[in-house]
Amino acid sequence: MKENLLNKVWNLHKVAELDSGTDQLFIGLHLIHEVTSPQAFAMIRERNLPVLFPERTFATVDHIVPTDDQSRPFKDELAEKMMEALEKNTREYGIRFFDLTTEHQGIVHIVGPELGLTQPGMTIACGDSHTSTHGAFGAIAFGIGTSQIRDILASQTMSIQKPKVRKIEMTGKLPDHVYAKDIILKIIHDLGVNGGLGYAYEYGGDAAAKLSMEERMTICNMSIEGGARVGYFNPDQKTFDYLKGRKFAPEGAAFDNAVSFWKSIASDVDAEYEDTYHLDISHLKPMVTWGINPGQSCSIDETLPLLKSLPEEERETAVKAYSHMGFNEGDPILGKKIQTAFIGSCTNGRISDLRIAAAIVKGKTISSTVRGLVVPGSKSVARQAEAEGLDRIFTEAGFSWRKAGCSMCLAMNADKLRGNEISASSSNRNFIGRQGSPTGRTLLMSPAMVAAAALKGYVTEITL
Amino acid sequence: MKLLKKSIITGTGIPVRGNDIDTDRIIPARFMKVVTFDGLGAYAFYDARFDEKGNPTDHPFNNPVYKNAEILIVNKNFGCGSSREHAPQSLARWGIKGIIGESFAEIFAGNCTAMGIPAVTTDEKSTAELMDLVTNNPDLALTINIEIPEIRIGDKTFPCTIPPSKQAALLNGTWDSTEILLKNKEQILKTAARLPYMGGFSS
Ligand code: SF4
DSSP states (O other): OOOOHHHHHHHHHEEEEOTTSOEEEEOSEEEEOTTTSHHHHHHHHHTTOOOSOGGGEEEEOOSSOOSSOOOSSOSSHHHHHHHHHHHHHHHHHTOEEEOTTSTTOBOHHHHHHHTTOSOTTOEEEESSGGGGGGGGGTOEEEEOOHHHHHHHHHHSEEEEOOOEEEEEEEESOOOTTOOHHHHHHHHHHHHOTTTTTTEEEEEESHHHHHSOHHHHHHHHHGGGGGTOSEEEEOOOHHHHHHHTTOTTSOOHHHHHHHHHHHHHTSOOTTOOOSEEEEEEGGGOOOEEEOSSSTTOEEETTSBOOOGGGSOHHHHHHHHHHHHHHTOOTTOBSTTOBOSEEEEOHHHHOSHHHHHHHHHHHTTOOOOTTOEEEEOOSBHHHHHHHHHTTHHHHHHHHTEEEOOSSOGGGTTOSSOOOOTTOEEEESSSOOOTTTTSOTTOEEEEOOHHHHHHHHHHTBOOOOOO | OOOOOOOEEEEEEEEOOOSOOBHHHHSOGGGGOOSSOTTGGGGTTHHHHBOTTSOBOSOGGGOGGGTTOOEEEOOTTBTBSOOOTHHHHHHHHHTOOEEEESOBOHHHHHHHHHTTOOEEEOOHHHHHHHHHHHHHOTTOEEEEETTTTEEEETTEEEEOBOOHHHHHHHHHTOOSOHHHHHHTHHHHHHHHHHOGGGGTTOO
């Protein structure tokens, strides 16, 4: 009885050991979207293979959907073509598709949990690196490539190497105006963007237990930005309460059976880990990225690092970052001007994120030099926000209130940065060109910090 | 279906310098609005190859001396970020058959293996030397021997590593995994049957 959750779930789902030395792992839930799946369907079609468990795959559309006019056919012909491909593939193979005509459409990593599809003790895969999000429920969830989507469609299994497990032990109490986003930015800052290569991150400790399900999702979501393909929390009463009553969650006696199973797969108290990293969150401050990867960040009271203060191997990327961002070493991060404010994405596009941001902008107006966008993560988030009047708070403040999708997180639809605009963004990647303009610049931060920056037109402290 | 065993990859090299080159750099998202991988080769490193006005930069992928190169040499954490297989697909369709680097992001390396492209790692010093050798003499043939594993260029050899599972997959020709996985169909069904959620937690 010294097993961690990853080992337990892994063993339960292990089908066989393959000649290559990897494990063949059964995938309990397979999620697909329009961007990475069409080629996988083409491959199984070419080989005349059926989908082995069509009822274990669910589809949604998120990356390419326009967030203003969603009438069909889409104005963007290529987007329309991708949409049609997913419609055809799901129809032909009998896969549930939460398309734009259903009330459930949204970003794949928001839809899974909110429908109760994501459950503890499952293995979950999706052709999308932020699949790590689902680990918030005590599932082992990871992003895969298109060839592996093909494998899962055909066999409901994939070949994968078991990761080592690092425990991220969090203690202390989160200060005011500091959020889950700041915790994960800090972890990536400390452990590095490739510090998690080969690892799964298990988030634990007193502080972890206090986090809400939505906060846990934000943290697991960005595990991959630290190189860890998998991040997870152990399931607890909060997890069970969240799932109860959701569309695909078990009901009645089955729910009780499920809870016993879910409890049984949690890490044992004396479970063993490859290593442990401690983080006291009591003194965290809001974090903002200043560079071109999510590890290049500092807290708001800091100045951008001097090149000579950085470890040798980080200097070259920092030089590149300063040149792309137009920033100088030693600059304060406070006061950096922004032209766009983006609230949304699978990291921070849930209802709790919108409530926090709305509370900050309520009754105020955003700077006349800022274009503000609020993009709910799913239709269900949008409905809830509208029922609470959050949409009006945002529009009265000067934001545009959009329909659900990935939007400016990766700008595969019409929502894009223009020229070298700087965006304060609640999303997860600040890579060069990520938000749709090759010269565009991204500052990652919490939705609260984005809201505050939108009001002032520059990076600033949060005031209510 | 017949699978290709890969043990030796030979070709001329092309260095792309820099750490943490992410998959958004390798292929910008706007070129992913496609339903097949055909033609993606034209967009490899697009935003690094062309400036805002569409003028070509001095990126190695624009340099005619590397036009026929088949082995890409990179630095640390290459292929981080998005899981898009479009990234290795665009490199493959440009002509790349093998990659040498200091380290690779996990999903990217997995995608490469699934496509039969070896991604081998060398230390910082060897990588720098390999890059310099190729820069000074772009016509030199490089060989990645997956079995040993080692890299040979001219009369020099460099040790390299590849995870044993990926090495085995390439050597045995089992990098195209679907068929191999389906061989265990009986165990797949057995595993499914023992998972409590597959039965809706009915007992
Ligand atoms: S919101 Fe961004 S990170 Fe999340 S799935 Fe969409 S594109 Fe990917």
